[in-house]
Amino acid sequence: VPTLAQAQAQAVGEGDPVILQLPEHSKGLGQSVAAHPYGQPSKYESNLQRRQSPGLTRVGAASVSFSPLQGLFGMITPSGLHFERHHQGWWDIDPTQHRLMINGLVSRPMVFTMDELMRMESVSRMHFIECGANSGMEWGNVAVPTVQYTHGMLSCSEFTGVPLIKVLEYCGVDLKKGRFILAEGADGSSMTRTIPMEMVESGEVLLAYGQNGEMLRPENGYPLRLVVPGVQGVSWVKYLRRIEVGDQPYGTKDESVHYVDLMPDGQHRQYTSIQECKSVITTPSGGQKLLNTGFYNITGLAWSGRGAIKAVDVSVDGGRNWKPARLEEPVLSKCLTRFSLPWVWSGQEAILQSRAVDSTGYVQPSYQTLRGVRGSKSVYHNNAIQSWQVLASGEVNNVQVKAS
Amino acid sequence: VPTLAQAQAQAVGEGDPVILQLPEHSKGLGQSVAAHPYGQPSKYESNLQRRQSPGLTRVGAASVSFSPLQGLFGMITPSGLHFERHHQGWWDIDPTQHRLMINGLVSRPMVFTMDELMRMESVSRMHFIECGANSGMEWGNVAVPTVQYTHGMLSCSEFTGVPLIKVLEYCGVDLKKGRFILAEGADGSSMTRTIPMEMVESGEVLLAYGQNGEMLRPENGYPLRLVVPGVQGVSWVKYLRRIEVGDQPYGTKDESVHYVDLMPDGQHRQYTSIQECKSVITTPSGGQKLLNTGFYNITGLAWSGRGAIKAVDVSVDGGRNWKPARLEEPVLSKCLTRFSLPWVWSGQEAILQSRAVDSTGYVQPSYQTLRGVRGSKSVYHNNAIQSWQVLASGEVNNVQVKAS
Amino acid sequence: GCCTIVQAWAFEGLGRVATPAEIKAWDIDVRPDFKGIPKGRGSVQQGQLVWDAQCASCHGAFGESNEVFTPIVGGTTDADIQSGHVAALRTGAVPQRTTLMKVPTVSTLWDYVNRAMPWNAPKSLSANEVYAVTAYILNLGGIVPDDFELNQDNMAAVQNKMPNRHGMTQQHGLxxxxxxxxxxxxxxxxxxxRSVVVSSSIPDYAADAHGNLMDQNRVIGPVRGQQTSTALAPKLAVSHVSAGEA
Amino acid sequence: GCCTIVQAWAFEGLGRVATPAEIKAWDIDVRPDFKGIPKGRGSVQQGQLVWDAQCASCHGAFGESNEVFTPIVGGTTDADIQSGHVAALRTGAVPQRTTLMKVPTVSTLWDYVNRAMPWNAPKSLSANEVYAVTAYILNLGGIVPDDFELNQDNMAAVQNKMPNRHGMTQQHGLxxxxxxxxxxxxxxxxxxxRSVVVSSSIPDYAADAHGNLMDQNRVIGPVRGQQTSTALAPKLAVSHVSAGEA
Ligand code: HEC
Ligand code: HEC
Ligand SMILES: [Ca+2]
Ligand SMILES: [Ca+2]
Ligand SMILES: [Ca+2]
Ligand SMILES: [Ca+2]
Ligand SMILES: [Ca+2]
Ligand SMILES: [Ca+2]
Ligand SMILES: [Co+2]
Ligand SMILES: [Co+2]
Incomplete structure (x- = not known):
């Protein structure tokens, strides 16, 4: 790892040696095209990996790897760094052998091959996917150091596939009785989740095979997954093998034992699904260190499972005062939106926060407001405002604050 | 490679064996999270690679690899499949040692480190990049079999960086005298290209380091390249080390010997840059074979260096009749736009074409119209309508047609 | 003519009707109203045999193990079985929430074990084995007696004894x-x-719990990762704007 | 206070002024008006020594080689030198366009050789060597005589003899x-x-010039790649809509 000194332009004497002495690559012949028929990031980028959070889970095949949001730009997540959540491990399934079955309250239960699904008219749409348990470790207290671990169960891709409602209509769905679907995976867990037909009818729920221009990655459900925009990732069933139309919810394990939100009165909320409006500053963020005083671009991500982002406000004084940030275009529904605000750091302590507002007018809550309603044992759906404390040393730390 | 028969759902007797006998992945435990800290495509996707066109160039380090458009979805090109064009090979440059110099008609010539450039306020924008020589082999006759080779010097990414004009203003640029910039790379070729200040002033030209959420790939100019939306790829100088502001064009090798368009009168057009409105059907396309008769989704890509796509028309009878295709949203300026049109193939011969119209009202020309003005020796800037002939056998072939 | 441009989303000719055998092979879900459950039966004793052979290694002999997954059994009381509300969820008396403390529906247990367990050999159990091992889990939780036999007909009665059967609400907007x-x-x-105080932060001793954060950030850019391991940190110059101005 | 939220794009404190030595090291471009060219000189004879030692292996002894790159020399005439228009570009008399047929400006040759050649050792030539080898290329093209010495002062005169110096137009909208x-x-x-005929297609003998197209398409999807190699093609069933309907 090079030191900071190396990374600063130096003008001692004649000038910077890396300018005065031409580098090897200015004086030699580089590598051929297609040296990598499928290209890779630079070797200097290897610090940015998806990582597990030590101690969070007990076995790697029922676990999470987090996206390194601290180093990402724009809204697209590189597919190689997409977060992972598996309940019974991931597979690289032979797509020629994969089938999708539609049954239940349809006049014609049907089977489709990937060839057939990929022949249908398709749409491509950019959407975020967030695990319902994202930021779950932080409900009670600060638990993890960086935005990778606090918010890294979040990714955003361009998905390509067929609106499920069109295929259900083709199978003769009974939309009067059939107010729910069950989506089921082909992996060992055969993940099952109930989705209200209202969502399917919106046309937004997709039988998706494409992700960022290519096929889904194996870790993300190759060759077929459900895309349920705005809804927690567990409903985006991977390795999708079956859709059943039914007249009541299915009460599956991951909607009766997990992905249920414990309230202060001891009741669990069941079928919590929608990821409400949320944002986080990714640079500067926890575990980082500012190089020196001066100009910085405060930047981060905002999203809402209920629509588009309308505004993001940024505070550098722990929530006393706020200023609207600039939103990167296009601002799309149920998609990450990049925001930024220029800032000059004087070298004194600061507390950075971002607060998003969505197209329904919903305002992202503080921890105080959120806990006031839901307590601190919910595990899921923590969309509180994140605070990053900048110390005089330039170190940025994850903190929670109490305002009065 | 599995046969087609394997890929069709089979309902002989009881049903399809791949449904009746549960696959291994439904009955076992899969792999752990972060098994690949940086993920890869499925092994079943290995046919989609960037490839050289045999015989096109003589040495791999001054050559082209083409993007496999025949298998891509949506508008984003996976960075691993981004087309490559190198003049003196590619490098994986140590970014801590990389510098950008601004000189020429500025009051303060300056040097920036990557740290400093990445601290500045940035924007993220989706744009296509197309080589000026894309489709160049086809000016006279059909020369190559598939859309990978006819149109594959085309990719589209979300780029992140700083608007060059802001940095020039910071250096005290003289915009009255300085009507041109020279962009120069740090590789062996130290690629130089002149860009009119008019384009820089639009705010669209970026000092870019980000591509699809992560850093630029080494093959695409890591750690810094110029992004010049709407302009041929050669101007998007990679490994960017210097910007000079000047009062006249620079007449560099790649604007005096190459990337000059030969007209029928023997004159070359110099400083041709803008990639005019163009489109191509990617499925079904040359070298493919339809699986059987019935429903198909004709889909492809459209783009314009002068703005946004307004419409794409599709013909299935060689240009006699046209129908407007559906455009995938968002439709962005100087960005790929995916179009599609549902079609039922009866099994008889057909000739598929697409024709794009951009926001300036410009209509993509036929070969007859284009050659009528520019002849057939231009090499660069072939934006003619592409024809794919569907034979009764289902085979799709690259053809050119003559209408009367 | 050669070709028809059709109305969108018609899909003519794609797919085929599923056979009854195919639907049977894949439609394995069991709903809270027990729709989908196959006929069968299994006793607590039979369940113990399955459990000890195929489940205990991961979940512990009494479903209490925390090694591979959170405990399945524990934290419920006879009073909970009466009320249908697991009191510890409100009082916080039990630190960890077990499966039986949360699961409101017995169908969920049956369905999940049937589709996903044993974890490394899912879908290998017969219907009778699933009945039996479900009975055994219920017995470990004190929900059914030692001599109980679970079958498709008495599931509904068992449902009325699930300790957290009234523990779920759908009164929310999510x-x-x-x-x-x-x-x-x-x-x-x-x-x-008016005032803002830091109420929570990572204690110093846990600073390197997630490894060296310097190695989890880019080597260029506006910031670096903090050196959180014991290895020597590179010298930082944070007191001036840029070395170039020195 | 701790912090100022500033106006966009201010960048306060970032970057530093470049030193004269740094600008000299990197600002190597030479424009058509010869701005940027360093003082120096080199004769055709000196240039031949450089060429034979460092260039001929790739470009051929007379710049005629097609092996590593298209020929640099050839296709220009004395009449072209007079007119400033390479006639073969209009007549198509020469199949391949050489560098000298196209390049309108001598500055371009000097600049490019100086920055990029020899291909595998760019920027290794001295200014005098670049003058010399440029003189040699011009001599191979009959533009300057055998005893010519090129220097910063006679470049403009040589420019007036470039065979294609009037061969460029900027009269276009691109x-x-x-x-x-x-x-x-x-x-x-x-x-x-009214009618459409196929006027061009790939001849059968070239069908596999780009390899087996089946291997360049996905194994699933609406289509397959065509089998264009000699290996046996899998049997295709194209006469019915789907096997499932059989
Ligand atoms: C090899 C280890 C292993 C074996 C053997 C195993 N399990 Fe599991 N079990 C797990 C893991 C890991 C999970 C959590 C899966 C997840 O994250 O979705 C689990 C989850 C469960 C759950 C759901 C608990 C909850 O709260 O989500 C039940 C019930 C269960 N197992 C029962 C069984 C039964 C019954 C058997 C034997 C027939 C069995 N298990 C065998 C590892 C195992
Ligand atoms: C190892 C092979 C090699 C050597 C040695 C070499 N060249 Fe080249 N040269 C090339 C290649 C390849 C190109 C094309 C580069 C590109 O695509 O931009 C080229 C391009 C050129 C061009 C531009 C031609 C055009 O039409 O674009 C000139 C002029 C040239 N070389 C001159 C020289 C001189 C003078 C030397 C010796 C001092 C030299 N070359 C040594 C391989 C070589
Ligand atoms: Ca989730
Ligand atoms: Ca180009
Ligand atoms: Ca069912
Ligand atoms: Ca500075
Ligand atoms: Ca200059
Ligand atoms: Ca069919
Ligand atoms: Co999950
Ligand atoms: Co180029």
């Missing part, structure tokens, strides 16, 4: 698109609060 | 944003033409 949010923040822009 | 397109197609929607 499921349906039309649902209303429960949390309301206001968008104050200036002088929103 | 450079500036405000440029107008030269090609006008109309957007006809129906009955646009």
């Amino acid at each position: 499921w349906q698109v039309s649902g209303k949010p429960d949390v309301k923040e206001r968008r104050c822009m200036s002088n929103c609060v | 450079w500036q944003v405000s440029g107008k397109p030269d090609v006008k197609e109309r957007r006809c929607m129906s009955n646009c033409v």
Whole structure:
């Protein structure tokens, strides 16, 4: 790892040696095209990996790897760094052998091959996917150091596939009785989740095979997954093998034992699904260190499972005062939106926060407001405002604050 | 490679064996999270690679690899499949040692480190990049079999960086005298290209380091390249080390010997840059074979260096009749736009074409119209309508047609 | 003519009707109303045999193990079985929430074990084995007696004894698109609060619990990762704007 | 206070002024008006020594080689040197366009050799060597005599002898944003033409010139790649809509 000194332009004497002495690559012949028929990031980028959070889970095949949001730009997540959540491990399934079955309250239960699904008219749409348990470790207290671990169960891709409602209509769905679907995976867990037909009818729920221009990655459900925009990732069933139309919810394990939100009165909320409006500053963020005083671009991500982002406000004084940030275009529904605000750091302590507002007018809550309603044992759906404390040393730390 | 028969759902007797006998992945435990800290495509996707066109160039380090458009979805090109064009090979440059110099008609010539450039306020924008020589082999006759080779010097990414004009203003640029910039790379070729200040002033030209959420790939100019939306790829100088502001064009090798368009009168057009409105059907396309008769989704890509796509028309009878295709949203300026049109193939011969119209009202020309003005020796800037002939056998072939 | 341009989303000719055998092979879900459950039976004793052979290695002999997954059994009381509310969820008396403390529906247990367990050999159990091992789990939780035999007909009666059967609410706005949010923040822009204190941060001793953060950040850019391991940190110059101005 | 939120794009404190030595090290471009060219000199004879030692292996002894790159020399005539228009570009008399047939400006040759050649050791030549080898290339093209010495002062005179110096036009709409397109197609929607014939296609013998196209397409999807190699093609069933309907 090079030191900071190396990374600063130096003008001692004649000038910077890396300018005065031409580098090897200015004086030699580089590598051929297609040296990598499928290209890779630079070797200097290897610090940015998806990582597990030590101690969070007990076995790697029922676990999470987090996206390194601290180093990402724009809204697209590189597919190689997409977060992972598996309940019974991931597979690289032979797509020629994969089938999708539609049954239940349809006049014609049907089977489709990937060839057939990929022949249908398709749409491509950019959407975020967030695990319902994202930021779950932080409900009670600060638990993890960086935005990778606090918010890294979040990714955003361009998905390509067929609106499920069109295929259900083709199978003769009974939309009067059939107010729910069950989506089921082909992996060992055969993940099952109930989705209200209202969502399917919106046309937004997709039988998706494409992700960022290519096929889904194996870790993300190759060759077929459900895309349920705005809804927690567990409903985006991977390795999708079956859709059943039914007249009541299915009460599956991951909607009766997990992905249920414990309230202060001891009741669990069941079928919590929608990821409400949320944002986080990714640079500067926890575990980082500012190089020196001066100009910085405060930047981060905002999203809402209920629509588009309308505004993001940024505070550098722990929530006393706020200023609207600039939103990167296009601002799309149920998609990450990049925001930024220029800032000059004087070298004194600061507390950075971002607060998003969505197209329904919903305002992202503080921890105080959120806990006031839901307590601190919910595990899921923590969309509180994140605070990053900048110390005089330039170190940025994850903190929670109490305002009065 | 599995046969087609394997890929069709089979309902002989009881049903399809791949449904009746549960696959291994439904009955076992899969792999752990972060098994690949940086993920890869499925092994079943290995046919989609960037490839050289045999015989096109003589040495791999001054050559082209083409993007496999025949298998891509949506508008984003996976960075691993981004087309490559190198003049003196590619490098994986140590970014801590990389510098950008601004000189020429500025009051303060300056040097920036990557740290400093990445601290500045940035924007993220989706744009296509197309080589000026894309489709160049086809000016006279059909020369190559598939859309990978006819149109594959085309990719589209979300780029992140700083608007060059802001940095020039910071250096005290003289915009009255300085009507041109020279962009120069740090590789062996130290690629130089002149860009009119008019384009820089639009705010669209970026000092870019980000591509699809992560850093630029080494093959695409890591750690810094110029992004010049709407302009041929050669101007998007990679490994960017210097910007000079000047009062006249620079007449560099790649604007005096190459990337000059030969007209029928023997004159070359110099400083041709803008990639005019163009489109191509990617499925079904040359070298493919339809699986059987019935429903198909004709889909492809459209783009314009002068703005946004307004419409794409599709013909299935060689240009006699046209129908407007559906455009995938968002439709962005100087960005790929995916179009599609549902079609039922009866099994008889057909000739598929697409024709794009951009926001300036410009209509993509036929070969007859284009050659009528520019002849057939231009090499660069072939934006003619592409024809794919569907034979009764289902085979799709690259053809050119003559209408009367 | 050669070709028809058709109306969108017609899909003519794609797919085929599923056979009854195919639907039977894949349609394995069991709903809270027991729709989908196959006939069968299994006793607590039979379940113990399955459990000890195929489950205990991961979940512990009494479903109490925390090694591979959180405990399945524990934390419920006879009073809970009476009330249908697991009291410890309200009082916080039990630190960890077991499966039986949360699961409101016995169908969920049956369905999940049937589709996903044993973890490394899912879908290998017969229906009778699933009945039996479900009975055994219920017995470990004191929900059914030692001599109980579970079958498709007495599931509904067992459901009435599930300790947390009334522990779920759907009174919230997070499921349906039309649902209303429960949390309301206001968008104050200036002088929103008087004082702000840090109420929680990572204790020093846990600073390197996630490894060396320097190695989890890019080597260039506006910031670096903090050196959190014991290895020597590179010297930082944070007191001036840029070395170039020195 | 701790912090100022500033106006966008201010960048306060970032970057530093470049030193004269740094600018000298990197600002190597030479424009058509010869701005940027360093003082120096080199004769055709000296240039031949450089060429034979460092260039001929790739470009051929007379710049005629097609092996590593298209020929540098050839296709120009004395008449072209007179007119400043390479006639073969109009007549098509020469199949391949050499560098000297196209390059309008001698500065371009000097600049490019100086920055990029020899290909595998760019920027290794001295200014005098670049003058010399440029003189040698010009001599191979009959533009300067055998006893010529090129230097910064006679470049302008040589420019007046470049065979294609008048061969470029900027009269087109493809450079500036405000440029107008030269090609006008109309957007006809129906009955646009009477007949359509295929005028060009890939000859059968070239069918596998790009390898087996089956291996360049996905193994699933609406289509397959065509089998273009000699290996046996899998049997295709194209006469019915789907095997499932059989
Ligand atoms: C090899 C280890 C292993 C074996 C053997 C195993 N399990 Fe599991 N079990 C797990 C893991 C890991 C999970 C959590 C899966 C997840 O994250 O979705 C689990 C989850 C469960 C759950 C759901 C608990 C909850 O709260 O989500 C039940 C019930 C269960 N197992 C029962 C069984 C039964 C019954 C058997 C034997 C027939 C069995 N298990 C065998 C590892 C195992
Ligand atoms: C190892 C092979 C090699 C050597 C040695 C070499 N060249 Fe080249 N040269 C090339 C290649 C390849 C190109 C094309 C580069 C590109 O695509 O931009 C080229 C391009 C050129 C061009 C531009 C031609 C055009 O039409 O674009 C000139 C002029 C040239 N070389 C001159 C020289 C001189 C003078 C030397 C010796 C001092 C030299 N070359 C040594 C391989 C070589
Ligand atoms: Ca989830
Ligand atoms: Ca190009
Ligand atoms: Ca069912
Ligand atoms: Ca500075
Ligand atoms: Ca200069
Ligand atoms: Ca069919
Ligand atoms: Co999950
Ligand atoms: Co180029």
